[in-house]
Amino acid sequence: TTSIWTLYRDLLAIRRREPALSAGDYVTFAATASLLAYERRLGVDRCLIVLDLSGQGGRIEIPAGRVLLSTDGVWTDRAVGGELTLTPNQGVVVKIA
Secondary structure (H helix, E strand, O other): OOOOHHHHHHHHHHHHOHHHEEEEEEEEEEEEEEEEEEEEEEEEEEEEEEEEEEOOOEEEEEEEEEEEEEOOOOOOOOOEEEEEEEEOOEEEEEEOO
C-alpha cells in the first residue's frame, strides 16, 4: 500500500511528463453508475483517466495503452486494452497508444 503523499508525488511527476495532462483538452469518454472516464488530449498525445467513484468497482472498454499510474500501485507500467476492470475506489491513468 502506498501513502497519499506518494500518490500525489507520482501524479505530479506524470503531469509534468505528459503535456496532455497539463495543457490538453478535456473529452468525456464514458460515464456509468460506478465509473467516470475522460481523456486529456493535446495533438496526438492522449491520456485516459478512469475512476471508480462508487466504491463498487466496475468494467469499461478502453483502447490499447499503458498504465502510467494506478492508485493501487500494482498496475503501473502494465499494458491494457479492451475490457478494463477496476476494483473499488481504484483509479488509473492510461497513456493511449
